[in-house]
Amino acid sequence: MPKAAAIQPNEWATVYDTFEPFEIGALNRVVLDYAHVELALANRWYRRTALGKAVAGLGFGFAIFSLCAAVALGILMLTGAVDNEALLPVAWAGAGLSACAVLGFFVPWLLTPYRQWDRTLNGITVMIVVIATLSLGAALFRTWESAPNAVLAAPFLLLTAFAVGTIVVHVRFRVTEKPPTVDVASLSPSDIEVLRKVRRRALKILRSRNVVAYKDFAGYDASSFDTASDGVPSDATGGQA
Structure with a gap:
């Protein structure tokens, strides 16, 4: 599986090995390596009306709803719970919503500067491929009274072709270089606050996984970015599983 040249801080925190000692400098390095992207996205968000x-x-809420609909579609097709005049409309609607679920994560990634490999997008797309494949198998090999198998x-x-195509585009159009380096000293207070929010989200994930103790959270959250560790590359996962 491809790896991001600059891993997202939340993803880094999610896959961090809980048996590895935590150092705030490692997280700072990850945040700074991805800072160019985070700051660009933040500026885009603030410019919106x-x-x-x-x-x-x-749009994000609809993508989540569509993802739930995709799971429901797979269950309906595998169990044969719908086998009446509503079968074809349900199949087309479910396939359409499943495609919307993929688009809901793919389009924001496509518009992201220095597009890195995205585990979330890849995971969701693979899940849709599995659902589409299982549903396709059920459509072809189950006996349906309401519609011909081929139809x-x-x-x-x-849907399968669309999801597989999305995976191919994700692999081919990702950026394999790190984003430009950000000089902390040149950042404005608002930019620093954006990066603090990014780091805080990652710290909360680490705290929920018992990597960071509750008593240490405030200190890490208030620390500066000057402690970034030069020895930890951004694609390091702290002993990724």
Whole structure:
């Protein structure tokens, strides 16, 4: 599986080995390596109007809803729970929503500067491929009274092709170089605050995984970025599993 040249801080915190001693300098290095992307996304967000922010929020919510619909679709097809006149509309609607779930994560990634390998996008797309493949198998090999097998298989065949194509694009169009280095001394207070929020989210993940103790959280959160460790590359996962 490809690796990101500059791993996202949240992802780094998620895969950090709980048996490895934690050093704030390692997290600082990861945040700074990815800072160019985070600052660009933050500036884009702040430039949006209230309507634009609302639309973006609704779009993300719809992507999550579509992801749930994709799971429900797989269950319906495998169990044969729907086998009446609603079968074909349900199949097409479910396949369409499944594609929307992929697009909901793929489009933001495509618009991200210095697009790095994204585990979340890859995981969701692979899940949709599995759902589409299982649904396609059910459509072809189960006995359906409401629709011919070939007709019922069409939406799942298209969905499988779309999801596989997304994986190919994700691999081919990712950026394999690190984003430009950010000089902490040249950053504005608002930029520093953006990076602090990014680091805080990662620290919360580490705290929830018992890597960071509750008593140490405030100290790490208040620390400066001057302690970034030069010896920890951004694609290091602290003993990634």
